[in-house]
Amino acid sequence: MSSEKTLAPRPRPVDDAPDRAGVREVLALTGPWLPVLSFLARLPAALAPTGTLIMVTAASGIGNASLAAGLLWVGQAVGGPLIGRIADRRGHRGALVAASLLNAAATAALVASVTTGQSLVVQALCSLAAGLTVPQIGPLSRARWVALIARTPGRQDERQLVARALSLDTLLDELGFMVGPALAGFLAVGIRPATGVAVAALLTGVAGTAFARHPSAPGPVRHSGSGSRSRLLSTPLLLLLALALLQGMVWGAANAGVNALARTLGDPGMAGPVWSSMAVTSCAAGLVVTVRRRTVRLTALLRVAVVAQAVLAVPLLAVHGFATAALAVAAVGVAVAPHLIAIFGLAETVAAADRMGEAMTVLGSGLIVGEGIAALLAGRLAATHGYPAALGTAWCASALAAVVALLFVRRARFDPPATPDAPGVAAVARGSGSVV
Known part of the structure; x- marks a missing residue:
């Protein structure tokens, strides 16, 4: 299959078409590994902020922790659309591999800066870098499902299938935000305060890269018209x-x-x-x-x-x-x-x-x-x-x-x-x- 897809108008079924698209049919498109990889790859987005608060609070107090966590969120809000644009223009695989590896490195640097007692400026810069490079697994996973279903020929229940896929993906997000903070607290109490953030870095590097390289990753997209x-x-x-x-x-x-x-x-x-x-x-x-x-x-x-x-x-x-x-x-x-x-x-x-x-x-x-x-x-x-x-x-x-x-x-x-x-x-x- 070509890495670049040309889009042409395609009919969409009316909404009262029979509902033949169950969760089982969604999973049949790729097998169960894609949702599993997607969940593991997006878990750091819920694990890292709570883990950062715990880690920095233990090291230097709640004031510095709030600053670090805030910069993590600011970086993610700014960097997210940029990563999404690169993924659309260059394809998901390269964009997500690069973001996952960069984010793993930035998050590891944040852990090192806190545990070795670096200055607040260094910790803040590492936190901002970690936020800017968050690989946006959740939003791009939704875009991936849409592209995957669009290139599956002969579907008469496309809208229902897309709805099921996006519902399943949102459920994975909610599971992540239930498990992530709890896991951060458990690791901090059971091992060390920085363990949750370190695990987030490892998960991003391994699961994020695996998700990026999954065969379902769409390539760059262009229009068939004026370009x-x-x-x-x-x-x-x-x-x-x-x-x-x-x-x-x-x-x-x-x-x-x-x-x-x-x-x-x-x-x-x-x-x-x-x-x-x-x-x-x-x-x-x-x-x-x-x-x-x-x-x-x-x-x-x-x-x-x-x-x-x-x-x-x-x-x-x-x-x-x-x-x-x-x-x-x-x-x-x-x-x-x-x-x-x-x-x-x-x-x-x-x-x-x-x-x-x-x-x-x-x-x-x-x-x-x-x-x-x-x-x-x-x-x-x-x-x-x-x-x-x-x-x-x-x-x-x-x-x-x-x-x-x-x-x-x-x-x-x-x-x-x-x-x-x-x-x-x-x-x-x-x-x-x-x-x-």
Whole structure:
């Protein structure tokens, strides 16, 4: 197969086509090893930030740890879309191999700079470099599934198969963010504070490279028309970016509130277990969405998930202890995976195929930026007004997301009607280089 793929318009089936695409059929496309490699390769994205906080806190205090972790997130938000653009233009294999090896080296340098007592400037630079080179396994894995299904001939259930694949991929993300922080804490307590970050470096170098070199990796993509690249940002994609930003703000503010609560009650170590309850319920909800027959459109799923999150977040306003905090955070988690499944599924329908990897990484960066902004804002509010102010900020972000979804998420904006004889608008856009 050629390493370069030329895109031409292709028909998309109507949404009420029979649902014949189960998870088993998704796995049959590549075998089980691709999801396994994908999970192991993206686990460092959840392991490294928590591990960095633990490692630097043990070495030089929480102030330096917050700076290091913050620079890690900033670097990832900035470097993610750049890596996505390179992957689209040059192919996933080379871009991900380079990013994985560079990130493993930068993360190892961060461990060395902290454990050998280097200056704060050196530690900060290593942390920033580690963030900039994060290989973006999650977003590019979603783009890979889309490309893989697109080049599988004779499929009559393509849309359902893409939906299943993206749902499965989002579930892997949620599993990673449940396992990663817990693993970082276990390794820090059981071995040494720096062990979690060291394991993240090793996993990135080995599993990241293996994922990059898997035969399913797509090559560079170009249009068959004028040869000019499509625009990246369209109105629908900007709307999805806004919702991703607000989802990140829900996470960042709620996490800050949980940590402030734990400090107030004199048991900071309880913040991790309380926060992990969100990942548990999110994984469960994501599994249900992944395995059940899709009976609603993605636009409807998005509206329902975002509004449900705003309603389920109301108990955050009444938290007064660890038990109520765990229950409130778990309730919010019920809506998280369905929300993300809908966002990334809709991104597949509106993003130009030659910018698919970049579009997915932009949405991932939106989540990170929102989380960082809210963590900073909610942290300051918690310092002056207590943990209820931070948790209230999380609810406000979820309520604003619900308003945005109800006002602007419409079927016609994301998924115009299509017939078997005429390509959908998204498909035509991909072939012509225009945007929806």
